[in-house]
Amino acid sequence: MPRFFGHQFVHSRERAASVCFLSAMGSSGRWILWTLCVCFTALENVALRVTMRESSLEVIQGDFVVLPCSFFTSSPLSRLNIIWTLAPFSSPETPLQVIVYDHGQVIEDPSLIGRVGFTGIPWSADIILNDTRVSDAGIYRCMVNNPPDPADPGIGELVLSVLAPPSLPVCQWDGHTDMGGSVTLSCSVAEGVPIPEIRWDKLNPEEISLPINMQGDLSGSVQIVNVTSQTSGLYRCSATNLLGTENCYVNLSIYSTPGGSSGILQGVLLTLSMSLVLLALLVLMVWLHRTGQNGRWREGKEEEDVCYNEIRYTASLMKRSFV
Ligand SMILES: *[C@@H]1O[C@H](CO)[C@@H](O)[C@H](O)[C@H]1NC(C)=O
Numbered sequence: 001m002p003r004f005f006g007h008q009f010v011h012s013r014e015r016a017a018s019v020c021f022l023s024a025m026g027s028s029g030r031w032i033l034w035t036l037c038v039c040f041t042a043l044e045n046v047a048l049r050v051t052m053r054e055s056s057l058e059v060i061q062g063d064f065v066v067l068p069c070s071f072f073t074s075s076p077l078s079r080l081n082i083i084w085t086l087a088p089f090s091s092p093e094t095p096l097q098v099i100v101y102d103h104g105q106v107i108e109d110p111s112l113i114g115r116v117g118f119t120g121i122p123w124s125a126d127i128i129l130n131d132t133r134v135s136d137a138g139i140y141r142c143m144v145n146n147p148p149d150p151a152d153p154g155i156g157e158l159v160l161s162v163l164a165p166p167s168l169p170v171c172q173w174d175g176h177t178d179m180g181g182s183v184t185l186s187c188s189v190a191e192g193v194p195i196p197e198i199r200w201d202k203l204n205p206e207e208i209s210l211p212i213n214m215q216g217d218l219s220g221s222v223q224i225v226n227v228t229s230q231t232s233g234l235y236r237c238s239a240t241n242l243l244g245t246e247n248c249y250v251n252l253s254i255y256s257t258p259g260g261s262s263g264i265l266q267g268v269l270l271t272l273s274m275s276l277v278l279l280a281l282l283v284l285m286v287w288l289h290r291t292g293q294n295g296r297w298r299e300g301k302e303e304e305d306v307c308y309n310e311i312r313y314t315a316s317l318m319k320r321s322f323v
């Protein structure tokens with residue numbers, strides 16, 4: 001007893017049967033023989049066929065999805081064999097066997113155990129994929145064999161996309177925040193399907209959008225040259241796709257006085273030159289002091305005389321006063 005799966009195949013099979021019946025009503029034995037031959041060929045040609053009810057599907061990460069695969073076969077299902085494979089978008093060259101049905105047994109890929117299962121075995125090859133992940137995205141192939149039916153074709157294909165909101169972007173800055181310096185703000189986001197759009201905005205004093213240089217799809221930077229005190233403020237990077245937006249921020253403070261390493265160097269030079277000046281002053285003072293002492297020593301003799309005179313004078317004065 002042939003089995004029918006899928007409406008279109010029931011239809012064609014019925015037509016084949018009726019052609020057979022009408023021909024058998026013919027009078028000529030030759031006719032009957034020819035018709036039987038045609039019928040036999042027709043029956044032989046009713047090969048196993050696989051149809052995918054969808055050629056592509058989208059699912060949001062974490063949700064479940066049913067991957068449909070219908071087949072029609074005219075043979076008993078005792079030797080039915082179904083293999084689902086996945087060529088992931090992330091590594092198309094290493095396909096994996098998602099799930100296998102063979103001789104009534106179901107074998108799942110170890111990495112998918114507990115997340116994948118047949119929903120209508122053995123009458124349909126549909127599978128359910130629970131708790132979907134971005135890594136589940138790729139090209140799924142459903143291969144059905146049911147000997148002795150020839151397969152025509154025994155393979156169906158569908159593309160699964162797993163959508164995910166952007167992950168939290170990472171904001172960084174680099175450069176010189178002293179006046180006249182240049183600063184690079186960079187932002188990168190690890191995940192998001194479809195690929196998130198990255199933008200940079202300065203939030204205060206008013207919100208302005210900044211021109212962005214993309215480095216690949218997932219990171220973008222903004223270069224600010226010749227920074228001034230007006231450059232200071234809060235900057236926001238946002239990563240947006242149709243599932244949402246995530247932001248990170250950089251708070252930039254531009255020093256109005258020279259700072260950073262060049263400032264330190266200037267400070268060191270200033271200190272050094274000041275020390276030299278002080279040293280010079282010290283030497284000068286010492287020299288002046290010494291020359292001053294010499295002068296005073298030389299003058300001292302005269303002063304001694306003067307003093308002597310004075311003393312003498314005073315003595316005489318004293319004498320006078322005592323007298
Ligand atoms: C998928 O999830 C549904 C509902 O949570 C559950 O009934 C079903 O058994 C799960 N299937 C597999 C293969 O884990």
Ligand SMILES: *[C@@H]1O[C@H](CO)[C@@H](O)[C@H](O)[C@H]1NC(C)=O
Nearest residue numbers: 179180181182225226227228
């Ligand atoms: C930096 O800005 C100052 C003041 O606005 C300007 O005089 C100078 O030419 C600018 N330098 C560069 C390299 O743009």
Ligand SMILES: *[C@@H]1O[C@H](CO)[C@@H](O)[C@H](O)[C@H]1NC(C)=O
Nearest residue numbers: 232233234249250251252253
């Ligand atoms: C940014 O930094 C400045 C100076 O350090 C501070 O006054 C201001 O509150 C900061 N703003 C935010 C949003 O963190």
